[in-house]
Amino acid sequence: MLNKNEFQTQKKSINTITLRENDMLYEGEIGNRKIVIMINDEAVYAYQGESVLSTLLSHKIRGFSQNDHGKVQGPYCGMGVCYCCMVKINGINKQRACQHSIEDDMRIDTRSNHFTTLIPAFEKE
Amino acid sequence: MMNEIIVPSSPCPVIIGAGPAGINAAITLAEQGIESIIVDENPAPGGAIFRQPTKKISLGFSPVIDNKSRQRATRLLENLERYKDKITVYNRAQVLGGLSEGDSIIVLHNNRVTELHYSALFICTGCYERSHPFPGWTLPGVMGVGGMQLQVKSNLVRPGHRVVITGTGPLLLLAAKQFHDAGMEVVGVYEAGQKMDLYREIPALLADIPLLFDGIKYLSYLKKQGIPVHYGWGIVGVRGVSEVSEITVAPYDKDWQPLLNKQEVINADSLAVNYGFTSRTQLTQQLGCAHSYYHDRGGFKPDVDKWHRTSCEKIYAAGDVAGIYGSYVAEVEGKISAYGHLVDLGQINDKEANLLCASLRNNLKRLIKFQHGFSKLSSPKEGLLSLPDKNTVICRCENVTLDKIDNAIATGIGDVTKLKMATRAGMGDCQGKSCGDFCRNYLAKQTQRSQQQIGKLNARFPLAPVTFAAFAAGEK
Structure with a gap:
């Protein structure tokens, strides 16, 4: 994960306009502050206050979660019940993307699960 | 939004869920001068049906929402706002479980665990897609x-x-x-x-x-x-x-x-x-309320009387959690449960309460009749159980495939708790909310046993994954 300085550098370096292909509205129609956050150490656009799940979906990222057995999954219930959309948010694993809102300087890591990274043997039963 | 749960000096009614049932219960209490606390796990009140937009747009609502829903949502949320000195809403707060003997619930909010005592508990947790x-x-x-x-x-x-x-x-x-x-x-x-x-x-x-x-x-x-x-x-x-x-x-x-x-x-x-849908009964189960099985109305649901009292003292259940009839019914049931509490407090007597609720109940009868029409049409049939093949994952959290469940059944397992022990199905992060219904119905079909014999996956404390750090933070 990037440290704070690297985060700032990376944030400034964003020149390429990353289109949010799945937004229903045009940029001018949305009153939320447009900010830059990090998804897997890559700077992307997000709207302050939208759900983390929406940011991921707007960038066409769907298979972003990994369960305790290393299987990649996507969002399923979309309302906080199934725990299939868990990502690492600001260094904390197992956060449901659908229940968290985008904030400044947010760092999201997809397919992150401390079970499968700490205990790789766990999966290979 | 509040960062920390402020425990009131003396216990007040606590309402779980800020959907149509929960908000209406809180408003009805507030109308009688009773302060309450609403605990809800979503970012904003309204429930899944009246979920507020996360984006500021000139329309105010998403263009896909029709006028009728817009008006209903606005009316509900404006009412909630009107009583904001009487109703405290904690969003992003998850209930981990309760201690029915101690009249308290344990809430996780901002990575901190708080014990909240209640004078009455209204469980309005709604339902989720089966x-x-x-x-x-x-x-x-x-x-x-x-x-x-x-x-x-x-x-x-x-x-x-x-x-x-x-x-x-x-x-x-x-x-x-x-x-x-x-x-x-x-x-x-x-x-x-x-x-x-x-x-x-x-x-x-x-x-x-x-x-x-x-x-x-x-x-x-x-x-x-x-x-x-x-x-x-x-x-x-x-x-x-x-x-x-x-x-x-x-x-x-x-x-x-x-x-x-x-x-x-x-x-x-x-x-x-x-x-179809399933009632979200993890909390009513964990608190020890009595439940019965209703196939076409979303499986198990807590038993409630006409004032929506559960079998546990001081605990009420209203809305989809007590039977899936949708948001119109939930609004009415929320109000009725609050009147029930007023009766229990002795603020109004049974006769007055019946009078106050007469038109609500008439409305309810009509709405439920309509919903029964759909439930007959839409109650899930057995053929759906034949869809997965042996390699299909049944429990998403623990990666349990159908053949593992079949193997367990072959060893003579006849209830869903033993099935969970043998296969880990229902033991993961969601605690069986995704696979529990299938496991129960499949087991009932394969073993030709009744739903009562199969039982239900017992919800246990904590109802959501929680870190030790959150408990430690609550101690301070």
């Missing part, structure tokens, strides 16, 4: 209809481009309209119920003409847009490499067994699926 596993259902791109709806109606983001809708019930038609309005290509709606069964329920549906009219309106809209609605059709399976790319549907017979010789393959990147 899962029916089929091959490929764990591929990214398969989502609940309600989950996809939240993306277009609250977040204004399209969860996919070309979507197929399968399942049962009036929600499918509304969703099809909303997805289309959101700019998604809706290939078709595949409703498992037969058209003849729908006609048979018309007398019941006539109980609520405005709601029936809504349905007809959606249908004619879909027809105009060229979106086909197929009755007696449903999902067979989904295929794709890393995401959904092919969806197979087929006609269903009267038990919803797919007729595989007539199956059709559709190229699409998304599947929205909803074969």
Whole structure:
């Protein structure tokens, strides 16, 4: 994960306009502050206050979660019940993307699960 | 929004869930001068039905939301705002469980655990979409209809481009309209119920003409847009490499067994699926309330009397958690449960309460009659249990496949708790909310035992994953 300085550098370096292909509205129609956050150490656009799940979906990222057995999954219930959309948010694993809102300087890591990274043997039963 | 839960000096009523039932219960109490606390796990009050937009737009609401829902949501939230000195709402607060003897619940909020004592507990946790596993259902791109709806109606983001809708019930038609309005290509709606069964329920549906009219309106809209609605059709399976790319549907017979010789393959990147709902009873179970089994009304639900008291003292249950009848019924039940509490407090007597609730109850009768029409049409049939093959993952959290469950059944396992011990199905992060219903119904079918014998997955403390750090933070 990037440290704070690297985060700032990376944030400034964003020149390429990353289109949010799945937004229903045009940029001018949305009153939320447009900010830059990090998804897997890559700077992307997000709207302050939208759900983390929406940011991921707007960038066409769907298979972003990994369960305790290393299987990649996507969002399923979309309302906080199934725990299939868990990502690492600001260094904390197992956060449901659908229940968290985008904030400044947010760092999201997809397919992150401390079970499968700490205990790789766990999966290979 | 408050960062920390402030424990009141003396216990007040605590309401779990800020949907139509919970908010109406709080407002009714506030009208009588009673302060209450609402605990809700979502970012803003309203529940799944009245989820507020996360984006500031000139319309105020997502363009996919019709005027009627807009008005209902506005009225409810304005009322909540009016009583803000009486009602404290904690959002993003998850209930980990309760101690019914100590009259308190344990709440996780901002990575900190707090014990909250209550003078009365209103459980208005609603329901969630019932899962029916089929091959490929764990591929990214398969989502609940309600989950996809939240993306277009609250977040204004399209969860996919070309979507197929399968399942049962009036929600499918509304969703099809909303997805289309959101700019998604809706290939078709595949409703498992037969058209003849729908006609048979018309007398019941006539109980609520405005709601029936809504349905007809959606249908004619879909027809105009060229979106086909197929009755007696449903999902067979989904295929794709890393995401959904092919969806197979087929006609269903009267038990919803797919007729595989007539199956059709559709190229699409998304599947929205909803074969009914399940009451969210984890908290009522954990607190020890008595439950009964109702197949067509979402499985087990807490037993409640006419004032929505559960079998546990001081605990009430209202809305979809106490039987799935939708948001209109939930609004009424929330009010009735609050009047029930006023009776228990001695603030009003039974006679006064009955008088106050007379028109509410009349309304309820009509709404429930309408909903029963749909429940007969849409109650899930046994054929759905035949969808998964032996390699289909049943428990998404613990990766338990159907053959592991079959092996366990072959060793003589006859109840769902033993099945969980043997296979880990239902032991993961979601605590069996996704696989519990299938495991129960499959076990009942394979072993020819009753639902009572099979039992239910016991909800245990903590009801949501929690770190030790959060407990430590609560100690300070």
